[in-house]
Amino acid sequence: MSETAGRGSASRLHDQLDHIGELLRRVRGLGQLPEPDGDEGFREAQARLQALLDALHPADIATILEALPLVDRLAVWQRVKADRDGEILLEVSDAVRESLIADMDEREILAAVEPLDADELADLVEDLPTEVLPELMASLDAQQRERVQAALSYPEDQVGALMDFEMVTIREDISLETVLRYLRRFDELPAQTDKLFVVNHDNLLTGVLPLHWLLVNSPDRPVSEVMAPDVNTFHPEDDAYETAQAFERYDLVTAPVVDGSGHLIGRITIDAMVDVLREESESEALSRGGLREEEDVFASVWKSIRNRWAWLAINLVTAFIASRVIGLFEGSIQHLVALAALMPIVAGIGGNSGNQTITMIVRALALDQITPASARRLWRKEIAVALINGVVWGSVIGVVAWLLYDNFWLGAVMTAAMTLNLVLAAFCGVGIPLLMMRLGRDPALGSSVLITAMTDSGGFFIFLGLATLFLM
Amino acid sequence: MSETAGRGSASRLHDQLDHIGELLRRVRGLGQLPEPDGDEGFREAQARLQALLDALHPADIATILEALPLVDRLAVWQRVKADRDGEILLEVSDAVRESLIADMDEREILAAVEPLDADELADLVEDLPTEVLPELMASLDAQQRERVQAALSYPEDQVGALMDFEMVTIREDISLETVLRYLRRFDELPAQTDKLFVVNHDNLLTGVLPLHWLLVNSPDRPVSEVMAPDVNTFHPEDDAYETAQAFERYDLVTAPVVDGSGHLIGRITIDAMVDVLREESESEALSRGGLREEEDVFASVWKSIRNRWAWLAINLVTAFIASRVIGLFEGSIQHLVALAALMPIVAGIGGNSGNQTITMIVRALALDQITPASARRLWRKEIAVALINGVVWGSVIGVVAWLLYDNFWLGAVMTAAMTLNLVLAAFCGVGIPLLMMRLGRDPALGSSVLITAMTDSGGFFIFLGLATLFLM
Structure with a gap:
């Protein structure tokens, strides 16, 4: 019963985490000493570690396993009483679960999942090695098996995959x-x-x-x-x-x-x-x-690279496009090198402002607060905000640029470019999530990378384009 | 009882939202026609709107109020039965609550909060106009008043402010x-x-x-x-x-x-x-x-600007610093204008990668998964990931730069700069949230703006610095 778990404040868990780490290091250090020197202290540290783990609620053990580096994690996992393994596996994140199951043999896995209900089993099944599945399914009675199969027949984001059968x-x-x-x-x-x-x-x-x-x-x-x-x-x-x-x-x-x-x-x-x-x-x-999925902070270097490479690659492409936009204006930059120093300001502010807008719109879409009728109103509002911010902040930075480079028209181009890029950011900040939604995609997915791509390429094009028109 | 609320799926709410918006437009349109033309239809639309609203659960009305632009929101709010006002005010977000309370007179406010419990009252008190507070407190009995005051004595993020007193x-x-x-x-x-x-x-x-x-x-x-x-x-x-x-x-x-x-x-x-x-x-x-607080998507332009200006200003400062870093190397850019086109790639990839790292670390800190002992391990891991990504992607873009500008050493500088900037991004991505934590600040606060500032200025400095050393 959860009622016996005692005070579960995070700070208490944090203390226990430190304590467990210390005991693990002692056990490991003492285990390497020749007996009988390390023997008594070793056994004592072992016993204290075991007592500590046995007293913890399965959910707390799960939290501790998440926070331990792999070696320590497996050392703790091997010391957890087998009848609680199943419950703990249910509590940990997918990434950590994988690392724990990889450390178990077939017999241990079957023992761990035996006490679980059908819906809990269904949650675990996809993470188990396929070799154990036939034996596992054979160990269930007909009703259990039917329920596991029913739960498995629904995608993870539907009620059918999450329901249990323990109703009175x-x-x-x-x-x-x-x-x-x-x-x-x-x-x-x-x-x-x-x-x-x-x-x-x-x-x-x-x-x-x-x-x-x-x-x-x-x-x-x-x-x-x-x-x-x-x-x-x-x-x-x-x-x-x-x-x-x-x-x-x-x-x-x-x-x-x-x-x-x-x-x-x-x-x-x-x-x-x-x-x-x-x-x-x-x-x-x-x-x-642009992280693909929840990442175990202690995942291996290789796993982290695989989790992150896709968005890095996309970002590389968008950055390359922005670079080619600049390439179009190399003549102007050669002529007035101040442009190179000022152009990242235009792009950067646009990106920041676009990210503010897109964060808010993604949130509102998730809460179902936007209808087609209100979308137009949002566009009007965000563009008005962008115009005002552009004129105000654009003028500030325009005056600074004017004074710094002693060139009034450079300052004026800066102000105009910032205003236009903020308007572009507002337009895309509302438009991208709405478009993703209409296409049936998750509007949050890579929204930050996409808006930054627009405001970078757009910002460079607007600023360098205006400079080429008016300053060359 | 919530049991009488019927199916509460978001799509059903969405339909009702459309329906309410349509009825509001009809009521408004018909109300402007000379009687008796509009009279019957007007009354019918009025009655249908009222019946629809009366049948909705207070939490659903709250959701609908959030999703309506201000004019429609107030039109619905005036039609909601007074005895449910209090419950609805509790459900809406702070921003929307403010707009609703601004539309009520003193008598309406007192009637709305009358049926609420002490803890609910305490939630609302800070949003109520100060003029009504004396009368409100006088209307409570001694025990209620004491409880409201107790709840008000705790900051919003403590259990004392959220507890209720309805225990058996x-x-x-x-x-x-x-x-x-x-x-x-x-x-x-x-x-x-x-x-x-x-x-x-x-x-x-x-x-x-x-x-x-x-x-x-x-x-x-x-x-x-x-x-x-x-x-x-x-x-x-x-x-x-x-x-x-x-x-x-x-x-x-x-x-x-x-x-x-x-x-x-x-x-x-x-x-x-x-x-x-x-x-x-x-x-x-x-x-x-960098949004200060939850923003009502339909907030006025002026409110949105106030909510967002602080981070835009900070971003302007960091962008200006990055611009000055580039200014240091204007001579090199004049000499080799390709540098201007390539430098945003180095900065951009660093920012993307740093944001991936910082997102993960902020999450892990919120879940209390990082101890001082494991921090060093995280640094090592993230820097290893950065080194590998840098060498791989840096080489890709280095070869592209070499071929594009027909300059082998330019490509080599590009590869080196990307690798170094990714390492800087990894170092700051782990270090910034840990430092914020140590300083007692919220590690999520502006983390994206800070890491981008580091990778922008750092990326420009590394790339242009290496180019000046080896290519000039």
């Missing part, structure tokens, strides 16, 4: 007294149970009975009179992120999942939805900057 | 039967109640009793035998984000808040924690790019 169902024609008697036959209700699901004889969901209503109402009343008939139900094909947003909006703890004809087939719980919300915002942050 | 407490020396009888005297238990808090006669928390344990155990057993003695308790001074992470780790729904001597003073619920998790990741995304 009751009939609507019985009394609350009977429900109370029925519940007393359980040893424990499934975690997070805050409501019972009411079904008819066809297993059609007819309502829900929150546990507190069961408690505050008189036991002689029938379920049908007390239950809430209309519920927040979800379908296995529903989008996981939208479902998580509904959990957040309506403060749900659990909700039933029904098939197309209304039969109850599973339930969704808040803890799965909190994970979805966190993963969504994380992957938004990562994909904006 | 029981004594440990009674039987479960007595507890069941006691609960039946309630009309309804507080929302999210998943456990009862067990206190002794001094109001010291001695344990918790999850509702399901109350249901599955025999009614004659005493509370003391069934309850969990050790609990996840929090203190009002605890950091809200760390508490939210504990909720996520241990799958909590509610948890007790105790003072320094262990007296029960309030409770924390999962819905408040989900908000904390979302706000944290949002503000991380915003502050990285």
